[in-house]
Amino acid sequence: MITTNTLCFAYDSLNVIENASISIDEGEFIAIFGPNGGGKSTLLNLLMGFLSPTSGKIQIFNKPPKKARQWMSYVPQHFDYDAAFPITAIEVVLGGSPISWYGSVARSEKVKAHELLDTVGLKKFVHHPFSELSGGQQQRALIARALINEPKILFLDEPTSSIDPEAGQKIYELLFSLKGKMTIIMVTHLLQSAISYADRLFCVQKSVSEKSKNEVCKHFAMGLYHP
Amino acid sequence: MNFLQALMNYPTLQMALFGAIGASVASGIIGSYVVVKRIVSLSGSIAHAVLSGMGCAVYLKYTYQLDWLNPIYGALVAACLSACIIGLVHLYFREREDAVIAMIWSIGMATGVIFIAQVPGYSTELMHFLLGNVLWTSSSDLLILGALDLCILVIVFCFHSRFVQICFDEKQAKLRNLNVCGLYLLLLLLIALSIVILIQIVGIILILSMLALPASIANTFTKRLPVMMVIAVGLNILFSVGGLAISYKLDWPAGATIALFSGMIYLVNLRFKQSTRAATP
Numbered sequence: 057m058i059t060t061n062t063l064c065f066a067y068d069s070l071n072v073i074e075n076a077s078i079s080i081d082e083g084e085f086i087a088i089f090g091p092n093g094g095g096k097s098t099l100l101n102l103l104m105g106f107l108s109p110t111s112g113k114i115q116i117f118n119k120p121p122k123k124a125r126q127w128m129s130y131v132p133q134h135f136d137y138d139a140a141f142p143i144t145a146i147e148v149v150l151g152g153s154p155i156s157w158y159g160s161v162a163r164s165e166k167v168k169a170h171e172l173l174d175t176v177g178l179k180k181f182v183h184h185p186f187s188e189l190s191g192g193q194q195q196r197a198l199i200a201r202a203l204i205n206e207p208k209i210l211f212l213d214e215p216t217s218s219i220d221p222e223a224g225q226k227i228y229e230l231l232f233s234l235k236g237k238m239t240i241i242m243v244t245h246l247l248q249s250a251i252s253y254a255d256r257l258f259c260v261q262k263s264v265s266e267k268s269k270n271e272v273c274k275h276f277a278m279g280l281y282h283p
Numbered sequence: 284m285n286f287l288q289a290l291m292n293y294p295t296l297q298m299a300l301f302g303a304i305g306a307s308v309a310s311g312i313i314g315s316y317v318v319v320k321r322i323v324s325l326s327g328s329i330a331h332a333v334l335s336g337m338g339c340a341v342y343l344k345y346t347y348q349l350d351w352l353n354p355i356y357g358a359l360v361a362a363c364l365s366a367c368i369i370g371l372v373h374l375y376f377r378e379r380e381d382a383v384i385a386m387i388w389s390i391g392m393a394t395g396v397i398f399i400a401q402v403p404g405y406s407t408e409l410m411h412f413l414l415g416n417v418l419w420t421s422s423s424d425l426l427i428l429g430a431l432d433l434c435i436l437v438i439v440f441c442f443h444s445r446f447v448q449i450c451f452d453e454k455q456a457k458l459r460n461l462n463v464c465g466l467y468l469l470l471l472l473l474i475a476l477s478i479v480i481l482i483q484i485v486g487i488i489l490i491l492s493m494l495a496l497p498a499s500i501a502n503t504f505t506k507r508l509p510v511m512m513v514i515a516v517g518l519n520i521l522f523s524v525g526g527l528a529i530s531y532k533l534d535w536p537a538g539a540t541i542a543l544f545s546g547m548i549y550l551v552n553l554r555f556k557q558s559t560r561a562a563t564p
């Protein structure tokens with residue numbers, strides 16, 4: 057479903073991704089890890105079509121990433137947002153819904169947004185300002201936004217960074233409940249959780265290589281993946 | 284004679300009041316986008332570049348006796364042109380954005396001053412453009428203001444949800460296949476239109492006081508963008524009418540008084556918010 061063939065990407069003359077050839081099947085839960093600056097987020101941006109490869113090819117459902125966006129959703133890190141932005145949790149979730157030409161969102165989408173906020177445990181916070189939610193709650197609202205268009209591929213960029221371990225655990229449980237319903241590709245620095253929940257693990261350190269869970273545990277103990 | 288009595292008796296003051304209210308509507312709504320998208324300095328650049336268009340229009344008007352050529356038409360062209368240039372730089376050459384904003388800011392002002400300097404008696408004209416003169420608002424100015432206001436309201440009504448998306452999260456908007464470039468340019472064009480509307484009231488130099496300050500104050504009172512817009516419009520009306528009354532009483536320039544009044548309220552609000560935040564455990 058997702059294949060990359062000798063994928064390379066460079067910022068000016070600095071190579072960030074080199075000869076990455078991977079293949080991901082439908083419904084898999086993939087965890088991407090590696091050191092800071094190793095190219096994890098760059099790989100995610102390439103797969104979503106926000107960056108164009110220097111060389112090589114990406115195919116998603118046999119289409120280039122930009123043409124496959126109708127099947128994708130994305131969960132960024134919650135602190136990427138302006139803390140003073142005047143928007144409520146439900147308005148954030150509806151940001152994933154289609155808009156009619158005159159700017160309105162269908163009633164069915166609003167119902168779906170309420171249901172999703174309920175699913176992610178934010179029923180009480182539907183009309184709460186997004187900026188006043190905790191980091192974990194903001195992250196769950198962003199997951200609800202990503203789910204509203206029923207994606208086939210869910211990309212997540214370190215969804216548990218800068219939130220407390222308990223909130224992080226809730227997010228992992230939420231993602232685990234989605235396993236099999238869609239392909240999940242998550243950049244993470246929490247290897248323990250990645251090992252517990254993911255089907256396959258990719259280490260990105262310029263090159264992209266698949267690692268077995270045992271290998272990751274061994275390398276982790278040796279301190280190889282510390283940021 | 285107090286301000287209210289003068290308002291009843293002098294059509295000039297009534298025109299000024301209507302002009303100020305019309306400008307308040309546009310600047311309250313568009314200013315809210317400017318504040319949440321954090322493009323205040325970019326808007327300042329468009330505002331100052333407008334002088335080139337106004338200067339050119341004044342020069343052509345006097346040199347070729349084009350009586351129909353209102354400087355506001357020149358402002359409109361220059362504002363839209365600079366908005367497009369800045370927008371394209373933001374979208375495609377973001378690493379040079381600051382320098383380009385500064386370049387358009389200074390070249391726009393310089394060109395305008397040079398054009399106006401070619402016209403006899405230019406200093407009065409220049410001061411009106413720079414500092415505004417709401418008391419000079421004519422019925423034809425009001426018609427233009429009304430048309431621009433209507434244009435802004437209709438576009439905002441149709442595109443508000445999309446503007447919110449590009450202001451909050453451009454990446455998500457791209458993923459939803461929204462035309463982010465087109466929407467960003469449209470937003471900048473709306474800012475350009477608002478700037479043209481505001482020039483008459485507070486002038487080029489003081490424009491940001493009506494575009495950014497009321498919306499920034501409104502943002503401290505609400506966490507909903509539509510409510511923020513309503514509060515910003517209300518504050519703009521309060522500042523412009525209040526500033527007009529103070530300027531009448533003290534015989535100060537109207538535009539500068541309006542800007543000073545809104546600036547003072549902004550500072551008071553900032554201080555008040557800081558002290559309430561400090562008091563909150």
